[in-house]
Amino acid sequence: MTDHSSQSNLNNWKTANHDIDWTINFDTRTISGYVVLHLENVEETATVCLDTRDLSIKSAKLLSNTTEENAKSQELKFVLHQPDSFKGSRLEIALPGQASVGSVVRVQVNYSTSPQCSALQWLAPEQTSGKHLPYLFSQCQAIHARSLLPCHDSPGVKATYSAVVRADSRLEVLMSAARMGSEPDNESAYRLHRFRQSVPIPSYLIALVSGHLVSRPLSDRCAVWSEPEMIDDSHWEFQETEDMLQAGESLCGPYRWGRYDLLVLPPSFPYGGMENPCLTFVTPTLLAGDRSLASVVAHEIAHSWTGNLVTNATWEDFWLNEGHTVYVERLVCEKLYGSPDRHLAMLEGWHALRDAVLVARKPDDPLTCLVPKLDGVDPDDAFSSVPYEKGSSLLYYIETLVGKDAMLGWLRAYVDEFAGQALNTEQWRSFLLDFMAKKSPEGLAKIQANVDWGAWFNKPGLPPVSIPDGLDRSLADACTQLAKDWLDDARQDLSGFTADAFAQLSTKQKILMLDELLHCEQPLPHAKLARMAQIYSLQAVKCSEVKFRWLRLAAKHRYPDAVDEGLKFLATVGRMKFVRPLYRELFSWPAAKAKAEEHFKSRRQFMHPITAEMVARDLAKA
Ligand SMILES: CC/C=C\C/C=C\C[C@@H](O)/C=C/C=C/C=C\[C@@H](O)CCCC(=O)O
Ligand SMILES: [Zn+2]
Secondary structure, three states: OOOOOOOOOHHHEEEEEEEEEEEEEOOOOEEEEEEEEEEEEOOOEEEEEEEEOOOEEEEEEEEOOOHHHHOOOEEOOEEEOOOEOOOEEEEEEEEEEEEOOOOEEEEEEEEEOOOOOOOEEEEOHHHOOOOOOOEEEEOOOOOOHHHOOOEOOOOOOOEEEEEEEEEEOOOEEEEOOEEEEEEEOOOOOEEEEEEEEEEEEOHHHOOEEEEOOEEEEOOOOEEEEEOHHHHHHHHHHOOOHHHHHHHHHHHHOOOOOOOEEEEEOOOOOOOOEEOOOOEEEEOHHHOOOOOOOOHHHHHHHHOOOEOOOEEEOOHHHHHHHHHHHHHHHHHHHHHHHOHHHHHHHHHHHHHHHHHHHHHHOOOOOHHHOOOOOOOOOOHHHHOOOHHHHHHHHHHHHHHHHHOHHHHHHHHHHHHHHHOOOEEOHHHHHHHHHHHHHHHOHHHHHHHHHHOOHHHHHHOOOOOOOOHHHHOOOOOOHHHHHHHHHHHHOOOOOOOOOOHHHHHOOOHHHHHHHHHHHHOOOOOOOHHHHHHHHHHHOHHHOOOHHHHHHHHHHHHHOOOOHHHHHHHHHHOOOOOHHHHHHHHHHHHOOHHHHHHHHHHHHHHHHHOOHHHHHHHHHHHHHO
């Protein structure tokens, strides 16, 4: 298997387990310690080559298989190669001799991270809600784990892990693993925390957080964690978590991870959610006050099967993780909120796909293929809504061909077949066709007659089938009509527009209505924007998704208030889904560019390193 995003010799070894020992130093903003890799040779070699980025390697040792002999463990020679433009530096460790197939070695690497570690954001107390203790959190997907520990940093490599983490005794420490207790550290003023992840996971799912954290139970197996200041709102917002988990189990089988906890992070967290096993990380922008954005939790729950159990072998097959997870997310939400909600979500998703393909990129951009070539491409640069929405559209299209019962039967069989494994798109297609041949020959015939695999997998731009054409629009029509009224009304007098038409829409409908306006090329005069802002109170709206769309719409039509309002919003959120499009719109507006550039440069030090890097790349292209 070739993973263009890794420089390790992962094909020579099977990684069984990582033993991690970390000490967190908030003063130097580094983590120091070691990792022991338990490796079984699968192809003869005399080296262990690992992915690293910005790590300071102290030593490498070959551990004996008995603890008594460890004292005599053998120092190993190593070379840390020059860094690649985005893959980091290969760590080449020389073994004392050729390792033969089937032999097992335990290699310990002692190292420390850099303050510039791309997987970590260090927050000073003033950047937290509580303002009196520091905070640290990780984000490893796609290829940032290598800045946290030397490893075979590829999603096709799955291993268990154990961890011992020492930290300031005033702080909690959590990981993407079961908590195995904590105690005062004998040798320091730190507290020592123990963790165990017994389900093999890829390195991108290793996660760490340390801060002033408290928790509230949501069910026997679910809790929500956050800083004390956010725990009440978080506990209310995510009350549906256990229901979503049970809905996921009814679709995909038993939940295999033990606990399902949620962590609500500080505003700088770059994504809506991250499916770290046992401890999903979510952005505080989900705290809408009406549970309207809880579908992100349904998404992260769905990853417990599609992505975390059944995993893309490389990042070129990212749609296997995200397309399936969006498809399952919307089936989960259908069980909680009904079928019209599922179709409304698919219509909203189609807007996101159009935006990704026609606005953020160009329709012929090879990175808008469902299965892009990533040789020489940083996965962070390739990231977009395409694998999520073109991928889930393909699955929904197949459902319309074979019927929902056959599709749900396939989904469960797919999870059962590939749980614990990683696969690529060709393996996915083979399994689908084999399953249908056995269970639904008529469905197979429809797939073979209608699905143009080459167009779906390898053609840039929108898919060959327009999904919205066949959807239930019962919740969408009011949104589309209101948007059309604003666009088509030629009167000077706008008093006919009242607050009620918008107020009676649900939050999800308001989001769709604003997307209809946003993705229309018709001009929107400033008088209309001013009337809309006034009667819909858009400057004061709490829901981040509504607020973002309003600001983007206003900036797109060069409405002057959008500059200061937009920059004020950008100073409060770190979610790239909002930050990048809004900065891009302001960077593209000649009258606003200098102010937006200055704003970014002044904010950069407080931003997550991934977000800061991606906005800098957007600015360079502006
Ligand atoms: C074709 C793309 C190939 C590889 C990209 C893989 C990872 C990209 C890296 O940037 C990590 C992405 C992590 C995403 C985490 C959560 C998302 O599911 C949600 C993003 C949108 C949101 O904020 O809601
Ligand atoms: Zn996802």
